[in-house]
Structures are given as structure tokens and as C-alpha cells.
Amino acid sequence: MSEHSTYTPGSGIEKWLDERLPIIRFSKEHLMDFPTPKNLNYWWTFGAILVMCLLVQIVTGVILAMHYTPNIALAFDSVEHIRRDVNGGRIIQATHAVGASMFFAAVYVHIFRGMYFGSYKAPREILWILGVLIFVLMMATAFMGYVLPWGQMSGWAATVITNIFAAIPVVGTPLLELLRGGFSVGNPTLNRFFSLHYLLPFVIAAVVALHIWALHVPGNNNPTGVDVKDSRDTLPFHPYYTMKDLFGMVLFMIPFAWFIFFAPDILGHPDNYIQFNSQVTPAHIVPEWYFLPFYAILRAIDFNLLFIDSKLLGVIFFGGSIVILFLLPWLDTSKVRSGNFRPMFKWFYWLFVINFVALTYLGAQPADGIYVLLSKICTAYYFIHFVVILPLLSRIEKPRPLPTSISESVLAKSHA
């Protein structure tokens, strides 16, 4: 988007560089001058917060890898070695472990913000799809990272999650053995998970670059969902949004630091302080909180459908719950982006949020009694929201009148 450039090389060296690799021009265009809607609220700072989370995970992770030993006999003790004997190790390890939770907390806010304000709608479908792809890569990375400390929950999570793949017809068993590097979870599993856990964050970083590229073609959505009309609607990214994002980041670091320093283990499970033993099954195998909604969907399916057995059906729903996110731009056909101007959508959006929280809660409960029924209801509603409610709403809903431009809505607000 070179039309925004106000860059003129200031010195001979800059001019020389500009004719060969215009990296300063590029940075100025995209990190400083980039025209950004002036009405973005604080939910929009989570993009920058997520970049920070990724960097924190990569930096702490690289340091942890210097001291960690990916061997089933040594892994558990090597993590304790990091906590006890490495300089600053307790903080670095806690930052990485808590950081995973904070990363997911931020990504859920980011996703739900996108859902409310219709940020997935044309012309931002690719931007949304790349985002969902990042989410999937994050889940894979977090899952494999959770296995590395080789505690009871690590080993059993690895067992349960890799088992999911065995339900796939024909290729299931070979795939399971490929993932595990053998017939059961063991040293080869730990080794390949360590290798992939180191690789995937860099893949995520690359997709994040594409995600930002796809953002900078149409530009940001905004709380009104109305397109930018002219320069009165926008502000340069720097200093306005660099400053706002920095403030958001510092604010986000407060709960982050609270967990690191005062409750570093509260987001984990006590059983993970017991070394993995394939002969002893924990009373409840629970994944980390950020997987619970999807885990609840997986477990909710305990019945066969026609020729599909319950195990495969569970996997289909589990996979479907993510795949459906990719299709969201085409399921919601309403022309109005922002939930603020969609009176019916607004209600169903919050119902969906409550349902999602309920799934999170149910994922942590034992699979018996009332929980089974509730899980089924919530799972059904999750899908109904996407395949029935959203397409239907687009047809029957009468949106409220939209402001003609961002600056008009801003002025109306300040005079109100």
C-alpha cells in the first residue's frame, strides 16, 4: 500500500538502501503510517497482545530447550532441574507454562471479538481463515508442549489425544503409530513432540506474518463495521495505536505476572507433578482448560449413527467444531458486519458465548450423570448456532440503520 507512504530517504545510505531493499520504507508504511480506523476499542489491542504472547513463548521456550532433556527417564527431573538449579529458571519456566494459558485467553478474546464485529466478512475471509489456522497450530503446539514435562497428565493426554486418530477409517492405526513412533506412548513420542514443539511456533510466526499481510490489504474492521470512506476516518498507526496497544500489553501483563509469581501451578493439574506411569491411570484425565470446550464435544458423542460408530462420530464432531470456523464467512451472509447494528444476532451471539463457557465447564467434569446430557445439549447448540441460526438470522433479521461513515458515528457519540 505504497500510496500511504510519506517516506523520503533522509541520508545517502538510506537512499542507497531504498533502491535495493526498501525495508525502511516498508516498515514506515506498515508500522507507522498505516491508516487505521480512529474508533477501534480496547478489544482491538488483543492483536498486539497476541504478538507479544508469541514472542514471550518463543524467547522463554528457546531458553528452556537449552536445559531440558527429551528422554522419558530424564525429562521430568530436567524440568525440576530448571525450576531449582537454573538461574531464573523458576520464573522462565513459569512464564512459559502460564504464558500458554494467557496466549489462549487472549486468542479467545480475539476470536470472539472478530465474531461479534463480523471481522470475518468480505473482504476479510482469508484473514479470518489464516486466523483459524493459527488457532489450530496453537492447539497442536500447546498440546505437544504439555507432554514435555512428562508428568501423569502429560503422558495420559498424549495417550488419549493420539488415540483420537485411531478412529479414522483405514489410515487410523498407521497414523496413530506414526504419531507415537510406536505402539504406545514412549520415548519416540516424547522426542518427536519435542522436535515439533520447537518447529511449530516458527510456522505460527510465518502464518502470523500472512495474517497481518491479509489485514493490511483491506485494512482494519472497526466497531461500526462500516468501511473507511476517507482520511477523516483514520489515524496513522503510529503513535496512536502503537501507544494504545502498548498500554493494552502492559495491562495484560498484570494478570500474567500475578499467575507467574503468585500461583504458577494453579492453571495446571497437581497430577502433573507425578512422573508419567503408563500402568497407573489418573482418576480423571483432564486437558488444559483451553481445550475443554472441544474435549466436551468429543466426549458428548457416545452413540452410534447408522454405520458410524461413536468413536469415529466423536472425532467427526470434534474436527467439525473447528472446521466449521473456517466456513463462518459463508454461513453468516448478513451484509451488516457489526453486532452493534444487529438486534437479533446480538442475543444469539451472547447465548453462543454462554454455551461455549458451559462447554468449558462440562469438559472438566466427569462423564456421567447430568453432565452427559448437558454436554450433548451444548454440543448440539454449538453446531446449531453455525448451521441454523446464523444463516437464518441473515434472512429474517432487520438490521438497525448504519452510520454513513466512521467519523459521523464518532461525532454522534461525542455529541450525545
Added chain:
Amino acid sequence: MFNTKTILATVAVLAGLAGMPATQAAEEAPHIEKQSWSFAGIFGTYDQNQLQRGFQVFREVCSSCHSARLISFRNLAEEGGPAFSEEQVKALAAEYEVADPTADGGTRKAVPADRWPSPFATEQDARDANGGALPPDFSVLAKARGVHDAFPFWIFNYFTGYSEGGPDYIHALMNGYHDEVPESAPHNADGTPFELPEGKHYNDYFPGHALGMAKPLQDGQITYDVAEGETAVPLTVDQYSKDVAAYMMWMAEPGLVSRKQTGFGVLLFLVLFAGLMYGTKRKIWSGIEH
């Protein structure tokens, strides 16, 4: 119309959530009383005297069956822990023999750099000596146990930073023994009374209630040295178990005190910094309608 429907559905979901713990609580383990620990909270620190007493309990009682393989003698002299003097630790280590293939005869006296010697050479030896049960290693055991809070009380734990579930459980376990199966024991699924397997011991707080370990601590079993001018500490199971639970927490988390001290500074900085950032942000945005 949609509003009513939505509200009804929301109420239904919330009612379901609220009703769940009630059905669940019926089969839960007895409530575990939370103790007041010196190392709880933002300003928590270990009580050096308590850790030294806890170490005495560990050494005289627990360590005859339980190992602590991640602990070195030198850790006992570290600041923030029991903080014995270097001479004390050296002398203590010298009381133990450790295996060393490079030494004459294969063993030598321990030095502060050595790990705490395990009571049994192998897992099988440990099981053979304990009726088939394996006494768990103590190194991180205080963090491998916890207290289960019912909804909605566990939500508050995230705001209070409650991390003392392990010591609370250990204290409860030490005080939860019964000589005979009590009337409060749960009935089997088919309604028959609870039957304690041979060689097991009934405990209120152990999952399943049948614990392999006999009641390890008795009143008056250990004599604490009382320094001049100090009040004597009660020689009771309650006191012993608090002391040993605190010691076990230190073993599991020896850097707790410095972690919390750093954390206080970090949080203070972040709050002030956030205030400055907010001021800067407002200044930059002043005069911009947004």
C-alpha cells in the same frame, strides 16, 4: 419474542450449571480444613524454625520409607529454607553413606553436594518392604496433591492465588486416621458396608479410604529441642503434621520466597507503568474524536 426465548435458554443453562455441584458433592471426599500457612499469600515466607522442625520429622520418621531424590544436602543450607549452617549440613551429610563406584569399597561418606540418599535401592525393594505399596518420593509431592473446592469456591482461588492445597491435604491425611472403620465410611455401590482390605488403614481423606501406610505420627513421638527463651512447641500429631507439610512444601518449591518477593516488585512496577502508559496514551489521543 426472541428476547424471552434467549433469556429462558440462558436461565436454563445457568440453572443447570448451578445445580451440578449439588449432585456432585454427595459423593465427594470429606471437606478438607484449610490451615493458615506462613508461606501463603503475597508476602508469604517460610518459617525457618518450622522448616527445621519439619526436617526433623522427615528425617526421624518419613525418610525411613520415603525418598526425596531431587533434594541435595546443600539445599538445607540455602537461604529461605531451613537454612542450617554449612557446618551443620556438612556434619549431617557425613552421617550418611552413599554409593560411589569410584570410592574404595563402593561407598563413601556423603558430602553437601550429594543427593538425599533413598531408603531403598530399587522400586521393587521399596514395594517388598511395604506390603506391595510404593511410598511416593517426597521431592515434589506437596505440589502433586491438592484440595478439591466445590463450585463456585474454586473461582476465588485464582484471585487469592491459593497454592497450599498440597500442605492442606498432607495435614488432613496425617490427622485423618481411624483405628477401625468408622460409621461415616461410605457404603459400597451394592449397599454392603465398607470393608477394609487386609494390611490397609482407614483414612478419611485418602481417595478410596484404604491407605497402605499405617498412622505414621503419634503424639509425643518426636522431641523438639527448645532453645532458651523460646516457648515450647506442642508435641502433637497436629503440630508434627503442620511442620512436615511445611517442610515438604519447601522441598517442592524451594524458591517460593524469592519468587514472591520478585513478584511483588514486578506487580508494583507494572501497575505504576500501566498508569504512566495510560497517561501518555491519553495525552497523545487528546483532541482526537474517537
